Structures are given as structure tokens and as C-alpha cells.
Amino acid sequence: xxxxxxxxxxxxxxxxxxxxxxxxxxxxxxxxxxxxxxxxxxxxxxxxxxxxxxxxxxxxxxxxxxxxxxxxxxxxxxxxxxxxxxxxxxxxxxxxxxxxxxxxxxxxxxxxxxxxxxxxxxxxxxxxxxxxxxxxxxxxxxxxxxxxxxxxxxxxxxxxxxxxxxxxxxxxxxxxxxxxxxxxxxxxxxxxxxxxxxxxxxxxxxxxxxxxxxxxxxxxxxxxxxxxxxxxxxxxxxxxxxxxxx
Amino acid sequence: xxxxxxxxxxxxxxxxxxxxxxxxxxxxxxxxxxxxxxxxxxxxxxxxxxxxxxxxxxxxxxxxxxxxxxxxxxxxxxxxxxxxxxxxxxxxxxxxxxxxxxxxxxxxxxxxxxxxxxxxxxxxxxxxxxxxxxxxxxxxxxxxxxxxxxxxxxxxxxxxxxxxxxxxxxxxxxxxxxxxxxxxxxxxxxxxxxxxxxxxxxxxxxxxxxxxxxxxxxxxxxxxxxxxxxxxxxx
Amino acid sequence: xxxxxxxxxxxxxxxxxxxxxxxxxxxxxxxxxxxxxxxxxxxxxxxxxxxxxxxxxxxxxxxxxxxxxxxxxxxxxxxxxxxxxxxxxxxxxxxxxxxxxxxxxxxxxxxxxxxxxxxxxxxxxxxxxxxxxxxxxxxxxxxxxxxxxxxxxxxxxxxxxxxxxxxxxxxxxxxxxxxxxxxxxxxxxxxxxxxxxxxxxxxxxxxxxxxxxxxxxxxxxxxxxxxxxxxxxxxxxxxxxxxxxxxxxxxxxxxxxxxxxxxxxxxxxxxxxxxxxxxxxxxxxxxxxxxxxxxxxxxxxxxxxxxxxxxxxxxxxxxxxxxxx
Numbered sequence: 001x002x003x004x005x006x007x008x009x010x011x012x013x014x015x016x017x018x019x020x021x022x023x024x025x026x027x028x029x030x031x032x033x034x035x036x037x038x039x040x041x042x043x044x045x046x047x048x049x050x051x052x053x054x055x056x057x058x059x060x061x062x063x064x065x066x067x068x069x070x071x072x073x074x075x076x077x078x079x080x081x082x083x084x085x086x087x088x089x090x091x092x093x094x095x096x097x098x099x100x101x102x103x104x105x106x107x108x109x110x111x112x113x114x115x116x117x118x119x120x121x122x123x124x125x126x127x128x129x130x131x132x133x134x135x136x137x138x139x140x141x142x143x144x145x146x147x148x149x150x151x152x153x154x155x156x157x158x159x160x161x162x163x164x165x166x167x168x169x170x171x172x173x174x175x176x177x178x179x180x181x182x183x184x185x186x187x188x189x190x191x192x193x194x195x196x197x198x199x200x201x202x203x204x205x206x207x208x209x210x211x212x213x214x215x216x217x218x219x220x221x222x223x224x225x226x227x228x229x230x231x232x233x234x235x236x237x238x239x240x241x242x243x244x245x246x
Numbered sequence: 247x248x249x250x251x252x253x254x255x256x257x258x259x260x261x262x263x264x265x266x267x268x269x270x271x272x273x274x275x276x277x278x279x280x281x282x283x284x285x286x287x288x289x290x291x292x293x294x295x296x297x298x299x300x301x302x303x304x305x306x307x308x309x310x311x312x313x314x315x316x317x318x319x320x321x322x323x324x325x326x327x328x329x330x331x332x333x334x335x336x337x338x339x340x341x342x343x344x345x346x347x348x349x350x351x352x353x354x355x356x357x358x359x360x361x362x363x364x365x366x367x368x369x370x371x372x373x374x375x376x377x378x379x380x381x382x383x384x385x386x387x388x389x390x391x392x393x394x395x396x397x398x399x400x401x402x403x404x405x406x407x408x409x410x411x412x413x414x415x416x417x418x419x420x421x422x423x424x425x426x427x428x429x430x431x432x433x434x435x436x437x438x439x440x441x442x443x444x445x446x447x448x449x450x451x452x453x454x455x456x457x458x459x460x461x462x463x464x465x466x467x468x469x470x471x472x473x474x475x476x477x478x479x480x481x
Numbered sequence: 482x483x484x485x486x487x488x489x490x491x492x493x494x495x496x497x498x499x500x501x502x503x504x505x506x507x508x509x510x511x512x513x514x515x516x517x518x519x520x521x522x523x524x525x526x527x528x529x530x531x532x533x534x535x536x537x538x539x540x541x542x543x544x545x546x547x548x549x550x551x552x553x554x555x556x557x558x559x560x561x562x563x564x565x566x567x568x569x570x571x572x573x574x575x576x577x578x579x580x581x582x583x584x585x586x587x588x589x590x591x592x593x594x595x596x597x598x599x600x601x602x603x604x605x606x607x608x609x610x611x612x613x614x615x616x617x618x619x620x621x622x623x624x625x626x627x628x629x630x631x632x633x634x635x636x637x638x639x640x641x642x643x644x645x646x647x648x649x650x651x652x653x654x655x656x657x658x659x660x661x662x663x664x665x666x667x668x669x670x671x672x673x674x675x676x677x678x679x680x681x682x683x684x685x686x687x688x689x690x691x692x693x694x695x696x697x698x699x700x701x702x703x704x705x706x707x708x709x710x711x712x713x714x715x716x717x718x719x720x721x722x723x724x725x726x727x728x729x730x731x732x733x734x735x736x737x738x739x740x741x742x743x744x745x746x747x748x749x750x751x752x753x754x755x756x757x758x759x760x761x762x763x764x765x766x767x768x769x770x771x772x773x774x775x776x777x778x779x780x781x782x783x784x785x786x787x788x789x790x791x792x793x794x795x796x797x798x799x800x801x802x803x804x805x806x
Contacts, residue, residue: 093438095399097416098431105428144562147527148576148625149551162566174310181313185403188417198319202406210323214316221311238566238609 133167293352309342347389732777
């Protein structure tokens with residue numbers, strides 16, 4: 001059922017995909033052929049990039065939904081924290097390729113399987129950070145909130161969750177970057193994205209494709225990280241000032 | 247050697263698994279070893295002189311962001327395939343984690359203890375060696391543990407770069423069959439847990455008793471990305 | 482608007498029963514663990530009442546919905562608890578927002594209150610709590626508690642975490658504010674000097690029970706027992722002088738000579754007057770008006786007579802005669 005990849009380069013040397021009029025650089029398989037890259041960006045790299053972003057966004061979104069609900073539940077019912085933590089830690093420790101391969105036996109080779117795996121990896125960090133964020137709200141603030149007549153629900157949504165946002169966002173950042181990385185491996189089981197380009201390149205031995213796809217994945221991760229930091233700063237204007245707590 | 251049952255497959259191919267596991271661990275520990283050799287002196291010194299926190303944070307951010315497969319892929323493109331290439335890639339992936347942890351560990355050592363040591367007349371190097379490093383050891387080890395588990399997991403991908411290891415079995419269905427793939431996947435999972443568990447025990451042993459209860463997080467909370475030290479990042 | 486206080490809550494508070502008159506500041510004070518904070522928190526039901534009732538204006542606090550009750554009570558406490566993620570304006574507007582006030586009305590109210598507590602009514606609206614010092618934060622805390630114009634304010638060691646100089650200013654400013662706004666306040670403290678300064682009435686508690694309820698002067702003049710006497714301080718004689726001023730005395734005629742070296746004003750406390758006498762080695766000092774013209778004088782024995790216990794008043798003139806030479 002697994003996609004079979006023969007990973008040793010073909011005996012007669014690397015097979016260079018010939019898109020017609022291959023430049024000298026490509027034919028000789030140099031490290032990185034700029035012209036080939038720009039020439040094929042729209043047809044090859046852009047769709048893969050978009051696919052990769054989609055993959056990541058769906059995984060982090062679902063992971064956030066699950067982990068967030070679980071964390072709030074654990075915040076209110078403290079017994080829940082440890083079991084869920086252990087479960088997500090367990091999932092997290094399983095090496096990605098192995099997890100994907102095992103999942104494939106159950107749900108087949110498709111994007112859905114990949115998403116299940118990716119979501120599992122986000123759970124630990126999102127859950128842990130959200131819960132820690134909630135638990136880090138100064139007790140004095142909660143006391144003030146209850147004393148002035150906020151219902152428990154109002155306290156949760158207007159006070160506790162907003163104050164947990166920095167920790168939550170930190171978790172989302174880490175989860176996003178991690179997922180971008182794991183999504184490259186997920187291509188192995190048919191998820192597409194930049195990983196697919198890497199695997200193709202491994203098969204064909206075409207260096208430019210390696211380097212380009214790899215560099216794009218790295219760039220995507222770093223850009224996503226920076227963007228999320230900016231978003232975090234924008235939605236927590238108060239954290240720029242030192243808050244006095246007793 | 248086809249078999250429909252992973253367990254049977256495993257027992258029928260013990261020597262195969264043995265050699266793969268050994269290769270896998272060799273690669274992993276070599277990479278972690280090199281990473282330690284590079285990162286620890288650098289991180290310890292920076293932490294001691296309390297400089298370069300921006301560098302440490304940036305390195306950790308970037309290191310965390312590096313998709314492992316991408317690094318391996320670029321490595322193949324530049325260095326070609328083989329043990330060395332994969333090891334270099336793994337060092338690049340493990341380094342930042344260890345570096346940042348040791349930087350934080352040394353920088354955040356109780357300043358009172360350091361001050362007392364200097365007041366006693368210890369030279370900076372002696373302070374580092376006899377006071378800061380021992381106190382920082384638990385956190386340093388936490389970083390080493392995180393990095394090691396991470397490397398063991400990521401080394402699965404080494405197969406794509408000809409580095410050997412259990413990945414060879416997992417990606418080679420034609421040769422080993424579905425049962426083999428499953429067996430290999432389970433094996434690497436068990437290995438990851440085993441390494442983590444073992445190192446956890448060692449970590450507990452070397453943590454001075456009073457610090458055990460607070461856990462290693464006590465020292466790290468000041469930095470915003472506390473969880474990053476725990477999470478092996480990407481695989 | 483009277484608050485009645487019969488309450489019983491585990492052994493923490495037992496058989497506590499008294500009333501607080503409207504517009505009065507009633508201070509609960511006692512050693513650690515005496516139950517003063519417990520008693521306070523039973524009013525807005527942050528701590529539940531096991532037995533007995535607390536009524537506000539005749540209405541039992543247990544009969545009101547919890548949220549409704551609390552939105553009508555202002556609560557200020559030592560750790561302040563401002564919402565770090567909201568601007569000052571939004572912090573102050575917390576309860577009004579719950580009550581559905583319009584944004585404009587909230588902003589106006591916030592400005593008004595900021596001015597009242599001594600902060601910048603315009604510039605400080607949009608700032609965040611983290612930008613202010615502890616003393617300033619507590620001022621905002623007081624403003625927040627007053628925002629929806631509650632009947633009652635509960636204050637639990639509100640100035641406890643603030644440095645002594647700022648604390649003194651805060652106390653003065655709060656008293657000044659209270660003269661204007663006249664809310665019923667229940668104030669918990671462990672500092673006897675703060676209690677004497679702030680309280681219209683002072684309730685001394687011990688082991689969950691009320692030991693004495695009296696004004697500052699009564700408390701100092703006639704402590705109910707050994708415990709109270711020790712609690713208010715062995716220098717309670719002197720302490721009484723702090724709460725009295727020169728205007729409480731009938732002035733003797735002004736004198737010249739040694740007595741004119743220094744002078745007092747009508748609002749000078751007797752404590753300061755006595756201190757001046759000791760420092761200058763005098764038993765009589767002139768009192769002057771704002772322009773510096775002498776309008777009379779104060780004698781040591783007059784001060785002593787004012788604060789002496791009633792039965793020694795007859796003997797005092799004889800003793801004073803001999804000491805003023």
C-alpha cells in the first residue's frame with residue numbers, strides 16, 4: 001500500500017527531467033540553476049507551496065480547536081490535565097514517518113491520513129501552552145473579576161482567555177512551524193506540498209529541485225514564524241509594558 | 247522475506263533489525279556528540295558572560311523552524327549522500343536546541359551563588375567550571391535529552407540520504423512487505439520512547455535533590471518560548 | 482442605608498453583630514487570623530455565610546442574585562487586581578459595561594473618576610495598568626470600584642502593599658474623596674494608626690469575635706480590656722492627641738516673651754503642639770491666625786486636662802499649677 005520509492009540514484013547517473021531546451025546548468029546538474037527555478041516556479045513550485053500552506057493551516061486549525069477545548073476543560077476540571085497531556089506527549093514522541101506509515105494501514109494513502117497525523121503532533125504543544133497560559137493568570141485579577149460581579153463564564157472569556165493569549169500564540173507559532181516541517185514528510189504518504197517535490201528530486205537526483213524545494217520549505221517556516229510574532233504583538237498591546245503583580 | 251505479521255517478521259529478521267538499530271543509534275549519537283562539542287563550550291561561555299541572548303533566541307527560533315527533511319534535502323544537494331551528509335544535517339538540527347538550552351542554563355544560574363563565588367576570589371573560568379556548570383547541569387541535560395530524542399526520531403529520514411538506520415526498512419516495502427514496514431515503524435517508535443525514558447532516568451539522577459520538585463522548567467520560564475525547550479521541534 | 486452584620490461562619494467569625502451607618506467608614510481591625518477579612522468577604526459573598534444574616538438596607542445579601550449583589554458593591558483589595566490587558570478606561574468601565582452603559586457615558590465617568598482619585602482625566606484613559614506605579618494602580622482600583630456608583634465599598638487592606646509615603650498620600654486623598662462622595666465603607670486593616678486615621682467607627686476583632694466597637698477617641702480613651710489596650714498601643718495617650726487639634730481647646734490669652742518664640746495654628750494637632758512644647762522647653766505656646774496675628778495661647782495643662790480621664794480632672798489643676806512654673 002505504501003508508495004514505493006527506489007531511493008538509490010539510477011545506475012547511469014541522475015535522471016534530469018527534460019522540459020525541453022534544458023540549459024547547460026541543468027544538464028550538468030549543478031547545485032542550483034536559477035533559470036530553471038524561475039522558469040518553472042508557477043507550474044511546479046507555486047502549486048506545491050499553496051498545497052503545503054493549506055495542509056499546515058488545516059492541521060493547526062483543527063489541532064487548535066481540539067487542544068483549546070481540551071485545555072479549557074482541563075482548566076476547569078483539573079483531573080483531565082494529566083491524561084490528556086500524557087496522550088498528546090505519547091503521540092508526539094512517535095517519529096513522524098513511523099506514525100504516518102502506521103496510520104496508512106488504517107485510513108489509506110491520502111491527505112486525510114496525513115492531516116490526522118499532523119493534527120496529532122500539534123496537540124501537545126497547543127494543549128500545554130493554552131493550559132499554562134490560563135493557569136498563569138494572576139489570582140488577584142481573577143479575584144477582582146469575580147468580586148465585581150463577572151459570572152464565571154464572563155471571567156473566562158473576558159479576562160482569563162485574553163490574558164492567556166501570549167502563551168497560546170507562542171504555542172501556535174511553535175505548532176505552525178513544526179507542522180510545516182512535518183508536512184514535508186507527509187508528502188511521502190501522498191499529501192502533496194513541498195515535500196513531494198523533495199521526494200521527486202530524491203528519486204531523480206535533480207539537485208536544483210532539492211535545493212529549491214528545501215529552501216522554500218525553510219523560508220516558509222521562518223516567514224510564518226515572523227508573521228505570527230507580529231500578530232502576537234499586535235493583539236497583546238499590554239504586554240509591552242511591565243505589569244506589576246503582587 | 248515476506249510475512250503478513252509484523253511480530254513474526256521481527257523475530258524472523260532479528261539480525262537485520264539489530265544492524266539497522268545499531269546503525270541508527272550510531273548516527274544519532276555521533277550527531278548529538280558533535281553538536282554537544284560545538285554547542286556546549288559556545289553556549290556556556292556566552293551564558294557566563296551574559297551576552298548574546300539575542301543570538302541565542304534567534305538561533306533557537308531558526309533552528310526550530312528548520313524542516314528536517316528540507317535540511318537533509320539541501321544537504322544532499324550540496325554534500326551528496328551518505329553517512330557524513332546525514333550527520334551534518336542532524337548536527338545542524340540538534341545544535342540550536344542544545345545551544346539555547348545551555349545558554350539559558352548558565353545565564354540563569356542563581357546570581358547570588360555566582361556573586362558569592364566571585365567574592366571568594368574565584369577567577370571567571372573557575373566560576374564557570376565549579377559553580378555555573380554544576381548548577382546548570384540539569385537544564386543542560388534537559389537540552390541534551392530533547393536533542394537526542396529529536397535526532398533519533400529524525401534519523402529515520404536518513405534513509406533518503408543514504409545514511410542507513412531503521413528508515414531503510416520503513417520506506418522499503420517492495421523488499422520487506424507491509425509487515426516489515428509496520429514492524430519497522432513500531433521498532434523506531436519503541437526506540438524513541440526507550441531513549442527518552444532512559445535519559446529521563448539519568449536526568450532525574452543528576453538533578454540535585456532540591457531542584458527535582460520544581461522541575462527543569464523553573465529556570466526557563468523567564469524566556470517566552472518556554473515550551474520550545476521541551477518540544478523536539480520538527481521531525 | 483444601613484448595613485447590619487450578624488454573622489457566623491465556621492469558627493473564623495462567630496457571633497459578630499453590629500451595624501454600620503450610611504456614609505460611615507467602619508474599620509475592621511485585629512491581629513492576623515481574627516476574621517476581619519473573612520467578615521468583609523461575607524458581605525459580597527466571596528466567602529459564604531454559614532449562619533446569620535448580613536443585610537444591606539434591610540435586604541439580606543443572600544436573597545439577592547450573586548452577580549447582582551456584587552455589581553452593586555465596590556471591592557478594593559491589597560493586590561489591586563487591575564486587568565492588565567485592558568486600558569485604564571476599560572478597567573474603570575468594567576462594571577458599567579456589564580450594566581449596559583453607553584461608551585460615551587463610560588468614558589465620561591472614567592474621566593470624572595480619574596480626576597477624583599488624583600490622576601490625569603484625559604491622558605491616562607488609554608494607558609495600560611502596567612505603566613503605572615503601585616500607588617497609582619490602587620487609585621485606579623478605587624476608581625474602578627466606584628464606577629457604577631455602588632451603595633457600599635469594601636476595602637481589604639487596600640494600601641498595604643504601598644510604600645509609606647505614597648500610602649499616607651493615598652489615605653489623605655481617600656478621606657478627602659470620601660468627604661465629597663460619602664459612601665458607606667467597610668475597611669479592613671491591621672495597622673492601628675491607619676484605623677485611627679481612617680475610621681469613623683472602629684471594630685476591634687479577636688479570634689472571630691467583636692471585642693469593641695467605638696470611635697477612635699473612645700477607643701483610645703477607654704479600651705474595653707487588656708487586649709484592646711495593648712493593641713491600640715501603650716502610647717494611646719499620645720495617640721489621642723493626634724486626632725484632636727488646637728481648635729478643640731479653649732484658648733488662654735496670648736503671651737509675649739519666651740512663649741512667642743514659636744507658634745501654632747488652630748488646625749495644628751495637639752500631638753504636634755505637645756511636641757513643640759517639649760522641643761522648645763515651654764509649657765505655653767501662642768496660637769496665631771493665617772496672617773500671623775496672635776489670637777490666644779495653649780497651655781500644657783489644658784492639653785493634659787482635655788485627654789485626662791474624668792476622675793483626675795479635679796486633681797489636674799493642682800498638679801498643673803505646680804508644673805507650669
